[in-house]
Amino acid sequence: MSMKIGIIDYGAGNLFSVKNALSFIGVESAIISDKVDIEKADALILPGVGAFGDSVNMLREKGLFDSVKANAVKKPFLGICLGMQLLFTKSYEYGETKGLDLISGDVVKMESKSLSIPHMGWNELEIKQDSSLLKGLEKSTYVYFVHSYMARCDEANIIAECDYGGRVPAIVKKGNVFGVQFHPEKSGDAGLVILKNFAELV
Amino acid sequence: MLAKRIIPCLDVRDGKVVKGVNFEGIKDVGDPVEYAKKYNLQGADELVFYDITASHEGRKYMIDLVKQVAENIFIPFCVGGGISTVLDFKNTLRAGADKVSINSSAVKNPELITQAAKIFGNQCIVLGVDAKRNKEGGYSVFANGGRQDMSLDLIAWVKEAEKLGAGEICLNSMDADGTKNGFDIDMINDVCKNVSIPVIASGGCGKLEDFYEVFEKTNASAALAASVFHFGELTVRQVKEYLNKKGINVRA
Numbered sequence: 001m002s003m004k005i006g007i008i009d010y011g012a013g014n015l016f017s018v019k020n021a022l023s024f025i026g027v028e029s030a031i032i033s034d035k036v037d038i039e040k041a042d043a044l045i046l047p048g049v050g051a052f053g054d055s056v057n058m059l060r061e062k063g064l065f066d067s068v069k070a071n072a073v074k075k076p077f078l079g080i081c082l083g084m085q086l087l088f089t090k091s092y093e094y095g096e097t098k099g100l101d102l103i104s105g106d107v108v109k110m111e112s113k114s115l116s117i118p119h120m121g122w123n124e125l126e127i128k129q130d131s132s133l134l135k136g137l138e139k140s141t142y143v144y145f146v147h148s149y150m151a152r153c154d155e156a157n158i159i160a161e162c163d164y165g166g167r168v169p170a171i172v173k174k175g176n177v178f179g180v181q182f183h184p185e186k187s188g189d190a191g192l193v194i195l196k197n198f199a200e201l202v
Numbered sequence: 203m204l205a206k207r208i209i210p211c212l213d214v215r216d217g218k219v220v221k222g223v224n225f226e227g228i229k230d231v232g233d234p235v236e237y238a239k240k241y242n243l244q245g246a247d248e249l250v251f252y253d254i255t256a257s258h259e260g261r262k263y264m265i266d267l268v269k270q271v272a273e274n275i276f277i278p279f280c281v282g283g284g285i286s287t288v289l290d291f292k293n294t295l296r297a298g299a300d301k302v303s304i305n306s307s308a309v310k311n312p313e314l315i316t317q318a319a320k321i322f323g324n325q326c327i328v329l330g331v332d333a334k335r336n337k338e339g340g341y342s343v344f345a346n347g348g349r350q351d352m353s354l355d356l357i358a359w360v361k362e363a364e365k366l367g368a369g370e371i372c373l374n375s376m377d378a379d380g381t382k383n384g385f386d387i388d389m390i391n392d393v394c395k396n397v398s399i400p401v402i403a404s405g406g407c408g409k410l411e412d413f414y415e416v417f418e419k420t421n422a423s424a425a426l427a428a429s430v431f432h433f434g435e436l437t438v439r440q441v442k443e444y445l446n447k448k449g450i451n452v453r454a
Contacts, residue, residue: 016272017276017298020273020276021276023273024273024274024276049323050323116399116400118324118325118369120204120369120370121205121207121423122204122205122247123203123205124205140454142453144277163203164204186278186300187276187277189276191276192276
C-alpha cells in the first residue's frame with residue numbers, strides 16, 4: 001500500500017482535522033507514529049497544538065526526533081502551528097528548549113498592550129515571496145490563527161506574514177521544509193488550496 | 203489585523219437542526235451538515251451548534267453531529283448546551299469541535315472554566331452569558347436559558363471568568379434578544395471595556411445596519427445571529443459585502 005502523506009502522531013495535536021481536510025480534497029494520508037512509516041511516507045505533516053517543550057519531549061520519548069529531522073530534508077514537509085514552531089532552532093516557551101533546527105530562528109512570546117493574546121481569528125496573509133504553496137489563492141486571503149508564540153527568523157525564509165501588533169511570520173520555508181503558523185485545516189477554502197498545493201509537491 | 207467575524211448559530215435537538223419553535227412545536231428540522239455547508243459557502247467565519255435537547259438520551263447524538271460536521275466543514279466551530287464536566291469538553295473536542303461554550307454550568311461551578319482551560323487551553327473555552335438590565339441600573343446574569351436569576355452582576359462575572367481562564371465571551375442580551383431592533387450596544391460596550399478577551403455580540407440582530415452598528419460602536423470581535431440567517435432574510439455573504447463597503451474589515 002502506498003502511503004502518500006504521513007501525519008506524524010507524537011501524542012499532541014488535533015490530527016483528525018488535518019486528516020479530514022486531506023480526505024475531503026482527495027489526498028491519501030495516514031496518521032503515523034513510528035520511524036518506518038516516517039521513512040516510507042512520500043511527504044510529511046507535523047501538526048501540533050500545545051506547548052513547545054512538551055512536544056519536543058514527546059518526539060524524543062517516542063524516538064522520533066532524529067527520524068523527523070532526517071526525513072524532513074528528504075521529502076516535502078509541512079509543520080502546522082506548533083508544528084511550524086518546532087522547525088526552528090529554539091523556543092522560549094516555559095524556558096528554553098531546542099527545536100528541530102531545520103530553519104534558523106527562534107520562537108518567542110507574542111506581546112501586545114492593546115491586542116488580546118492568543119492571536120485568534122481570521123487574519124490576512126501578506127505575501128512576501130512567490131511559492132508553490134500559494135498557487136491559485138485569491139489576492140486577499142484570510143486564514144485562521146490560534147497562537148500565543150511566534151517565530152523570528154531571516155526574511156529569506158518568510159513566504160508570507162500577517163499584521164497583529166507587528167509582523168508575524170505566517171508561512172516559512174527552507175528548501176522543501178514548509179511551516180504555516182495558521183491552521184489550513186480550519187481556514188476554509190483557502191486552507192484547502194494550500195493543503196492541495198502541498199500535496200502536489202509529491 | 204483580525205477580521206470581524208460573522209457567526210451563524212444553529213439550535214440542535216436530538217442531533218438535528220431546529221429552525222424555530224412556535225406554538226405548534228418545531229417548525230422545521232434539518233441536517234446539520236447541510237446547514238453547515240450552506241453557511242460555509244456563504245462565508246461564515248465560524249459556526250455555533252447549540253444543543254437544546256431536553257432529554258439525556260438525546261444528547262449522545264451531538265457527538266455524532268460534531269464528527270460529521272468536522273469531516274465536511276473546514277472552518278472553526280463551537281458546540282454548546284448541556285456541557286458541564288471536563289469529560290464533556292474532552293468528548294466534544296475529540297469529536298472535532300474547536301471550541302466549547304459553557305453558560306449555566308460555569309455560573310454554578312466557576313472552577314470548571316479553570317479546569318478546562320488548563321487541559322485544553324483558553325482558546326477553546328467560550329463563556330456564554332445571558333444578561334438583562336436590573337433595577338439598580340446594572341445587568342444581572344441569568345442561567346438555565348434565561349429562566350433563573352443568579353443574582354450575579356454581569357461585569358463582575360465576565361471579569362471573574364476572564365481571570366479563571368475563559369478565552370472568549372459570547373454575550374447575549376436578553377433585553378435585545380428576539381426584538382430584531384439591533385444589538386445591545388450599551389451592554390456590549392460595558393463588557394468590552396472590562397475584559398481584554400474577544401467579545402461575541404449576540405441578541406437583537408434584525409437587519410444589515412445592525413451588523414454595522416455593533417462593529418462601528420463597540421469593540422466586539424464577532425456578531426452572532428440565528429433567525430436572520432435561518433429564515434433567509436439575510437445571507438452571510440450579503441452581510442459581509444455590506445460591511446466591506448462600509449469599511450469594516452471582514453473576510454471576503
